[in-house]
Amino acid sequence: MAGRVLEAGLQLLDRQLVDRDGRLAGKVDDLELELPEGGGPPVVTAILAGPGALARRIGGRLGAGLEALASRLREGDDGRPARVSFAVVKRIGSAVELSVPRAELETNRLEAWTRDHLIAHLPGAGDAPE
Amino acid sequence: MRLSDLLGAEILDEAGRSAGRVHDVRLVQDGPVVGGFGAALRLDGLLVGRRAVGARLGYDRGKMKGPLPVKLLAGWLFHDGRYVEWGRIRTIESDRILISGTVEDLPRPGPSS
Numbered sequence: 001m002a003g004r005v006l007e008a009g010l011q012l013l014d015r016q017l018v019d020r021d022g023r024l025a026g027k028v029d030d031l032e033l034e035l036p037e038g039g040g041p042p043v044v045t046a047i048l049a050g051p052g053a054l055a056r057r058i059g060g061r062l063g064a065g066l067e068a069l070a071s072r073l074r075e076g077d078d079g080r081p082a083r084v085s086f087a088v089v090k091r092i093g094s095a096v097e098l099s100v101p102r103a104e105l106e107t108n109r110l111e112a113w114t115r116d117h118l119i120a121h122l123p124g125a126g127d128a129p130e
Numbered sequence: 131m132r133l134s135d136l137l138g139a140e141i142l143d144e145a146g147r148s149a150g151r152v153h154d155v156r157l158v159q160d161g162p163v164v165g166g167f168g169a170a171l172r173l174d175g176l177l178v179g180r181r182a183v184g185a186r187l188g189y190d191r192g193k194m195k196g197p198l199p200v201k202l203l204a205g206w207l208f209h210d211g212r213y214v215e216w217g218r219i220r221t222i223e224s225d226r227i228l229i230s231g232t233v234e235d236l237p238r239p240g241p242s243s
């Protein structure tokens with residue numbers, strides 16, 4: 001083994017995601033793995049974050065309920081959990097540092113949807129400072 | 131495939147004997163280059179065993195140090211821990227993974243770093 005060795009559960013799962021500006025951007029709830037076209041072992045292609053990703057790890061009725069709730073809250077238009085490509089991962093340490101701002105991440109979808117569809121319709125919402 | 135598809139799955143050898151469940155997945159950063167991260171994380175193998183406690187505390191990884199009583203207890207709890215290299219995996223099914231060879235062939239997990 002020439003490269004750095006990591007144990008996914010111990011050193012990656014549940015770690016904090018931190019965006020380019022040092023702002024919190026979710027947690028590592030699951031990993032997406034893909035088999036390379038040329039064959040060989042799978043490689044990690046993305047971090048999955050949010051209640052939709054966490055639900056599968058929890059499992060059972062609680063997990064199914066959480067997944068249904070996340071889908072109901074329109075976590076993604078296609079119902080899949082938020083995906084953060086490994087191409088924007090800068091460093092893995094006690095937190096996972098990203099090279100892009102939080103606003104560009106899918107992990108921000110639920111917050112953006114809640115702002116646009118719920119908060120914006122509340123009386124006085126237009127007076128809130130940016 | 132997701133990491134959660136592997137974690138917790140039962141490992142069965144060619145004779146149908148169980149080596150326990152997957153407690154963790156070892157990744158090595160030597161795959162194809164992806165953006166600013168550099169080499170991608172490649173799945174090297176699975177840490178498996180019948181008891182999860184020792185593995186969850188990290189005491190199955192060789193270089194983990196004291197406190198001695200905890201290390202001894204965790205080591206005993208994970209004494210049946212084994213390592214399944216990716217090349218030995220034949221089929222991944224829902225909640226179980228079939229491997230080639232026998233449970234006895236599986237090596238002990240080496241240190242991760």
